[in-house]
Amino acid sequence: MRSIFVLTLRELKSAFRESSVVLYSILLPLLLYPFLLWLMVTAMTFIEGQQESRVFRVAYHPALAEGDSASFIRSLNSEARLKLEPLESPALKSPDYHVFLSQQEVDGVDSIRMDYLGDRPESMRANRYLAELEQSYNEEEQKKWLESQGYSGEASRPFLLDGRSTAASGDVGGYLLGALLPIGLLVMIALGGAYPAIDTTAGERERGTWETLQSCAPSMTTILISKYLFVSLVCTLSGVLNLFAMLVSIRSIVAPLLREDESITFSVGPQTLLVLLAGVVCVSFFVAAALMLCSIFARTFREGQALTTPMFMVIALPVLPLSDPSLELNSKLALVPLVNLALVWRQALQGEFNPIYILQTLGILGVMVTLALWVGARLLRNETLMTGSGPEMDWKRFLGVVKGVFGGK
Amino acid sequence: MNRVLLKYELLGLLRDTRTIFLSVLLPVILLPVLLFTMNKFGQRASGGMDSTYHYGREPGTGLEEIVRSALDPSEFREVLVKDGEEMLKEGNLDLLLRVKTDEENGASLGHDIQQLYPQMEQLFTEGTPSRPVVEILYRSDRERSMRAYFKVTEQLAEFRGRLVAELLDQREAGVGVKLFPQDVSTAQERAASLYGPALSAFMVLMLLGGGSVAALDSLAGERERGTLSTLFVSSLDRATIAWSKFWAVALISVTVALVQIANLGFYAFFGFLDWPTSPGSGGLSGFLALFLLFAVEAVFTAALLLHISARSSSFKEAQLFFFPVFLVSFALALSGLIPALESTSVVSLVPFTGPGVLIPEILAGRWSPLILLLQCLVHLLMAYALMRSTIGRMQREDFLGGQAPQYGQALIFERFSNHALPLFALLCAALFVVPSNFAVLSTLEGQGLFNQLVLFVLCPYLLVRFYGQDLKKVVPVKGVDLRIVLACLALIPLGQLAATGLSHLLGSLLPAPVKALEMMMELLDLENTPPWQLFLLIGFLPGVCEEFAFRGVLLHALHKRFKPWMLALVVAAVFGFFHVNFFRILPTAYLGFFMALLTLATGSILPAVLVHVGNNSLAVWAMLNGMDFEGLPGYVYLVGFVGQVLLTGLIIRWGAGYPGTVWHRAEEDPGDLPADPV
């Protein structure tokens, strides 16, 4: 026991004196979200500024200036954000014009056809802006007409629409957090743990300190447990810092995206926090086991990185289905590692706790971690793998090792 | 470039089978996954997913009629309601509809409506008719409910419009217009706007992600292993070695690009990807254009990676530098997503960003060969510039050998210096995030207390103490010549003018939204804040505290790592970033640059404090008196700028210089402690 403690402490000491670890596990989690936040706010301010000053170029067929649409065209001319130009037929493909208006008869009624380009955001925005102008113009005309007939101008709207959300602001917060948090946590925990996992196995082999350790009193199993504990701890730290940074930043991230009448509160209750933290620990232990299992095969740091990259991608795969915010935990999904945990997080953030699924999730993860550790311990006793220096891992040697591990050598 | 070395470098790279796997096979496998995801995403965006929404309707006169007439039965299905709000909460309903009366407008309106729209008779309650209001309840924490809400609002509004239109038709009113929007873009063009940015980002991802390990290892790793020294003592000169390595990496990257294009072509050919088929609008020339663009990006990437490798003392360090470069490049490659950007703008001069905008245009079949040429040229020129810089580095004497190890005081200072920037980054993050969680900190007083005193004074002070540095040395407050003081006083208005001029210049290129400016004025709340408070909180406090933090602690921490001009630039950039708001960063950094120069010139932060306090106070005074520097003629700003430059130059001439830098004119002050003897 004491050996495990001493060994783990040494690993931690060495790790946090290395800039890479401090960067990926501590600085990055704390700085990333504020930075993203700043980026988003800046981008939005920039785009908004651009949009406000953006003048849409509208070309129209000269015939529109006479006839029924004339007053509409006049009203458009008086809009500051539009620049109108009469043209027979412009080439809309060129960036010179955003929309083109021409006469069109629909059901025997003279209407205005508005050509726009759906693949160009500017053109789409011009289209929407003109639709808004059409609506307000029509409303004005209708009002005027009604009043001229002796009716109230308001009668142009025979009934009103009033929409509102019955969701409590905490619910909305939970929904948004549930959409963003699981993905972010998964990726950042893996990122924080990758470097220590590789460094403590392949990195040590490369530096030669592996043999130094091997020749000391503690057994291989003790050494493995202490390294595993170390990587899990770093992952957990990374996860906790990420969680903290996310919760602190998210209000600011979302605020600019809200409508004026909405407000969002993000109160994370103690039960939710507990589930989140427990989840962070579980993911950390799982990810640590997965990464170390890959990097044990490597003899140099570079090789270790190459071997863990596929594992990294596997861990990141749950991101794809998770991008659907309405995905929910069910008995089938509860069996898929990582996805199940991410969904438990999501549900916890929305205030739902399903003990059965939670237990199932923990169970699956526990089984996989134990399996990984068992295989790891066997691998560490395999001489072919552990001894000597030489060329990098290839299939022949890999198969030999696998045979050795399961053949009980 | 040497052919023999190139051949061996290529061999070395190609024998790294894992790199081949990562840069060639993996993208080939991933591309269909990407396409599939984009497809699915595109479908969802256009709302083509499963949607029969369930709505409940509470009993209310006439609502049934409206709903029946307005809503599309294939999209909306009614569900019997018991406790509507509860059902909505549970998720058994997507929407809940009710009707109430419009209290504001009186009975006369109701009367009018009854007369005008006889088909709506059932809507009105017995007795006094009034305008009905249809209430739509939904849940903003469920996507389905939100989508249902938007749809139902659309359909109800449309129905309402039809009612009015019918009325007007009947009475032959002849008012209003009808716009019929027609999307004249082709499916191919629409697909291009979707796939384009994804493709650009994917390409950068593959170029930087896949082959980077080998490229980064090429100089840094070899230096670590000692094989680089072996090369350096061969008959080849270092420039040749660098170019050979470059071509090895570039050739492989270009091959990778070719493979990816072929892969793309495969999918386009079999119809998984909308592609311009006619040669006129794209077709084969489009493929060639894409290949050319990817190839030059590959060449640029090779130069970039080699440069990072040359700057790092080990492979691990190279990877550390690589990570932010990777993130930034990836972000730039997504430039196609920003709506306002077109390739015929200054964007084409930026690597990765230009292609990010051009690629969607190529896919849409409307690209300009001239712009393509321009972007290729830009990438190649920058690659060349990077290589020249790399070679310059490699030719330095100390390229192979490390620095002498530091012990004692020098070691502690080195740690202080290395940790300063990350710690300031954390402070910046705190500045951005903490106030938004505590409303009290967002007020003027709150900012004064938290930002200025805690972040800019307390935290840097703790930093200095933690690393055992001498505060007097770190934040020097020496007195200066009278003539320098006078020059500083003159700098106050001149600097203000120059900065305002710069703001204007910036504003004409990148207009600031009205809302941002309004928010700032709200914060200041000129009417309710007494002038002395404004002077204290905006004029005096920032002038002292920010100087303490930036021109004091930060400048001192970095003064051994950079030459004076570079140092001033770095400190100014950091200072600018702390001002967070995009439109304030540049003018603030501009002033910060000059203040850093003052500190470096005189070896004391007092001139900078004087100028800073003066500058801010001047701005407050102008605001209070309703004056501003905005509307002045252009040449006034120019005068300000020229005056600022001249005076600063004079101060640099007259000042004693900052100890420990090349500007220091040592007399009595011995500067920093020498390193302990090894």
Add this chain to the structure above:
Amino acid sequence: MESDQSPIEVKNLCKIFQDEGRGKLEAVSNVSFECRGGEIFGLLGTNGAGKTTTLRMLATLLKPTSGNAFIMGHGVESEPRQVRESIGYLSTTTALYPRLSCRETLEFFARINGYAEEGIEERANHLVDRFGLTEYADARIERLSTGMKQKVAIARTVAHDPAVVILDEPTNGLDILNVLDFHKLMRELQEAGKTVLFSTHTMSEAEKLCDRIAVIHRGRIMACGTLDELRQKSSQHYLEDIFVWLLDQQGEDPAATLGST
């Protein structure tokens, strides 16, 4: 351990490797020797003779294919942990943790090898003094020169005060002053009652230091005994000549040997 048992006993140790390129490789074949308490024992041989493999088996890094070895009465296969607690092992492939300081390194290795917690600090101080590390005690290993690193490496080998010290080519790459210092250290260890087993291919070093020598070639012990015994047996004076004589006895041409390792 019984009082008449030697600290190191090697009995018919064998190690067969499965090498990818060369097929079955018998690296160590029926090696037997013993090191008596308090003596400096040298394992002498050319590169690839099997010295490192033998020592690694003793350090429990490799499992013997057959045969056995006992360190302080503990079997390398049956009681590996006790074996490792009793030995300090140093080899060219054992390195130090770059980011620990000297003092931290010494304390760490003392701790994990079972040294009593109460005495750790004192032990570290003693080692720092003895090895002249005072000025660099708190500097990180990565900042030290090669010579200093080697000193620290040897210090950490004996950090937990083991009864047996096993060193694989310890003076490889050291300059003359450091080599002399190392020799001095060997003597000190011997005076303290430790048993030292080290391998080398430098004949003069073996001549100077060792009480007894075993000459190993192609995985087999060619001869074992004191220097005088070997001189008598071969009628040669210098160890190099003795080595060549032994090769000759095996029917091997030393010149041909050169090309075959």
